[in-house]
Amino acid sequence: xxxxxxxxxxxxxxxxxxxxxxxxxxxxxxxxxxxxxxxxxxxxxxxxxxxxxxxxxxxxxxxxxxxxxxxxxxxxxxxxxxxxxxxxxxxxxxxxxxxxxxxxxxxxxxxxxxxxxxxxxxxxxxx
Amino acid sequence: xxxxxxxxxxxxxxxxxxxxxxxxxxxxxxxxxxxxxxxxxxxxxxxxxxxxxxxxxxxxxxxxxxxxxxxxxxxxxxxxxxxxxxxxxxxxxxxxxxxxxxxxxxxxxxxxxxxxxxxxxxxxxxx
Amino acid sequence: xxxxxxxxxxxxxxxxxxxxxxxxxxxxxxxxxxxxxxxxxxxxxxxxxxxxxxxxxxxxxxxxxxxxxxxxxxxxxxxxxxxxxxxxxxxxxxxxxxxxxxxxxxxxxxxxxxxxxxxxxxxxxxx
Amino acid sequence: xxxxxxxxxxxxxxxxxxxxxxxxxxxxxxxxxxxxxxxxxxxxxxxxxxxxxxxxxxxxxxxxxxxxxxxxxxxxxxxxxxxxxxxxxxxxxxxxxxxxxxxxxxxxxxxxxxxxxxxxxxxxxxx
DNA sequence: GTGGTCTAGACCACT
DNA sequence: GTGGTCTAGACCACG
Numbered sequence: 001x002x003x004x005x006x007x008x009x010x011x012x013x014x015x016x017x018x019x020x021x022x023x024x025x026x027x028x029x030x031x032x033x034x035x036x037x038x039x040x041x042x043x044x045x046x047x048x049x050x051x052x053x054x055x056x057x058x059x060x061x062x063x064x065x066x067x068x069x070x071x072x073x074x075x076x077x078x079x080x081x082x083x084x085x086x087x088x089x090x091x092x093x094x095x096x097x098x099x100x101x102x103x104x105x106x107x108x109x110x111x112x113x114x115x116x117x118x119x120x121x122x123x124x125x126x127x
Numbered sequence: 128x129x130x131x132x133x134x135x136x137x138x139x140x141x142x143x144x145x146x147x148x149x150x151x152x153x154x155x156x157x158x159x160x161x162x163x164x165x166x167x168x169x170x171x172x173x174x175x176x177x178x179x180x181x182x183x184x185x186x187x188x189x190x191x192x193x194x195x196x197x198x199x200x201x202x203x204x205x206x207x208x209x210x211x212x213x214x215x216x217x218x219x220x221x222x223x224x225x226x227x228x229x230x231x232x233x234x235x236x237x238x239x240x241x242x243x244x245x246x247x248x249x250x251x252x253x254x
Numbered sequence: 255x256x257x258x259x260x261x262x263x264x265x266x267x268x269x270x271x272x273x274x275x276x277x278x279x280x281x282x283x284x285x286x287x288x289x290x291x292x293x294x295x296x297x298x299x300x301x302x303x304x305x306x307x308x309x310x311x312x313x314x315x316x317x318x319x320x321x322x323x324x325x326x327x328x329x330x331x332x333x334x335x336x337x338x339x340x341x342x343x344x345x346x347x348x349x350x351x352x353x354x355x356x357x358x359x360x361x362x363x364x365x366x367x368x369x370x371x372x373x374x375x376x377x378x379x380x381x
Numbered sequence: 382x383x384x385x386x387x388x389x390x391x392x393x394x395x396x397x398x399x400x401x402x403x404x405x406x407x408x409x410x411x412x413x414x415x416x417x418x419x420x421x422x423x424x425x426x427x428x429x430x431x432x433x434x435x436x437x438x439x440x441x442x443x444x445x446x447x448x449x450x451x452x453x454x455x456x457x458x459x460x461x462x463x464x465x466x467x468x469x470x471x472x473x474x475x476x477x478x479x480x481x482x483x484x485x486x487x488x489x490x491x492x493x494x495x496x497x498x499x500x501x502x503x504x505x506x507x508x
Numbered sequence: 509g510t511g512g513t514c515t516a517g518a519c520c521a522c523t
Numbered sequence: 524g525t526g527g528t529c530t531a532g533a534c535c536a537c538g
Contacts, residue, residue: 011528025231037510048530053512061442068263069511070537077261086231090224091241097220098245104152104213108246112239114218118225119235133449138522175523265537279485302538340485345495347478351471352499358406358467362500366493368472372479373489392513418525429515434527451522451525 001028004045012047016055017062024064024075025086035065035073128155131172139174143182144189151191151202152213162192162200255282258299266301270309271316278318278329279340289319289327382409385426393428397436398443405445405456406467416446416454 001023004015023029035041038056042049056073059065063081067073076082101111128150131142150156162168165183169176183200186192190208194200203209228238255277258269277283289295292310296303310327313319317335321327330336355365382404385396404410416422419437423430437454440446444462448454457463482492 013528022230038512039510050531051529054528056511066261066263067511068260068537069265070509071260072510083231086227087233090227090231090233090238093220093224093227094238094242095245097217097224098242098249100213100217100220102246102249103149104210104217106214106217108243111217111221111246112242115221115225115239115242116235118222119229119238122225122229123235133452138450140522178523181522267537276484305538308537337485340481341487344478344481344485344487344492347474347481348492348495349499351474351478352496352503354467354471354474356500356503357403358464358471360468360471362497365471365475365500366496368475369479369493369496370489372476373483373492376479376483394513419527420525429517431516432514435513437526448526449522450527453525 002041002045004047013051013055013058016052017058020055020059021062021064021082021086024082027079029075031075031077031079031082033075035075037072129168129172131174140178140181140185143179144185147182147186148189148191148209148213152210154206156202158202158204158206158209160202162202164199256295256299258301267305267308267312270306271312274309274313275316275318275336275340279337281333283329285329285331285333285336287329289329291326383422383426385428394432394435394439397433398439401436401440402443402445402463402467405463408460410456412456412458412460412463414456416456418453 002016002019004012008015020029020035024031029035035056036044038049038052042052045052056065056067060067060073062085063076063078064085065073065075098111100106101108129143129146131139131146135142147156147162151158156162162183163171165176165179169179172179183192183194187194187200189212190203190205191212192200192202225238227233228235256270256273258266262269274283274289278285283289289310290298292303292306296306299306310319310321314321314327316339317330317332318339319327319329352365354360355362383397383400385393389396401410401416405412410416416437417425419430419433423433426433437446437448441448441454443466444457444459445466446454446456479492481487482489
């Protein structure tokens, strides 16, 4: 379910944050369910526990998970915050892109049409 | 014309690539015109010549400029490739964002409306 | 009467200390009355007896309860110390906060008004 | 200027975040000025660079400082966010205290008077 | 057993 | 030189 891509130039902990954030947002990690422990996940992925810890800490900061000393880490039961976390990232990325488009005078209409095209193209290939 | 923003978290060479790419795409750097030499621009911006070199190398790879040993660096005369370079980046970014939106089942309509809103908001604040 | 909140980030033993301290201070646990035994309360709450023991030890240290070997644990009959224990905590916290406010030159008036606002807001939402 | 207290039970990185946040909020660290490098501060305080790094990362997340790879860390020039960061903490603490006071039925009037008393007491002892 | 903090020492990208 | 990431291994508080 959770894997890391060593070809990806982003730091490992960031890949983990994104991956777990996605799974939680889509409900594939049930709200309230327990995540693998820091040590266990570190073993599974053959990476250092500190790196997992860093990812979990960031996820907790974002309200995606809650960690309790001595008990473990759990997916947040506040389902709204699960999705909001990811949607905010999309909106931030979009704002940056539009900023670039305005600088280049890339017309709004083409931008929107490209977006629509990508949505339909992506939508088709889904099972 | 060319400046660097130390508050910007991106590496300086990347800021340069973007900035020069923008200027060329908008025609503010005339096709065929000569760019400042690596050393001269390094002096002007008070940064390391290596950093300029890295930016120029990347720009040449993208077909935005051509460098001729012993003569200097020139904006490409292939105006199409100038704009295409930048537009490709926007499209790539958009494709990635749409991919994320599909994963999260973030509705196309909201995505498009957010984009439109950002375009109008950004368009207003232009001098 | 006594419950634990797993969403609460504080350690369980600390929640118990607070909860029992509150009940004693408000007179809902009569002075002199017997508390559940460590084992019994551990069973009821499905938590480790060590955790209960730790809470009882801390409560005894504070003079809220007295434990007698072989007989059990009892709410202190010194009613003054019951309430004082809790009020001292509030005053300590307040002193620390005011210390911070002075360091930051956060004006007394705003501090007081914020406190009043919180009291009224909190007072309304009580059943 | 910056020191750590080993008697303090809070983690070192948290003490640093608070201390630097205070100095920045009070203007004792001028906006835009450079902080000691991660390694240098680690040497001065005889603690591990990772611990400093953790503190700086948190300070950047809060908008108190900006860190630039290869250049260093700088106090934010957004003076509003410097103070806001600290004031938010005071308000959060106050809200928690009032919540406790309501539970204990500790009268608002006494609470407010205690606060006023502490303000004046603390105010007097200032040079 | 759990999460959280810390040290020691390394490598990377950027200047 | 700078900040950022990572590994390895330790200790603590909590259950």
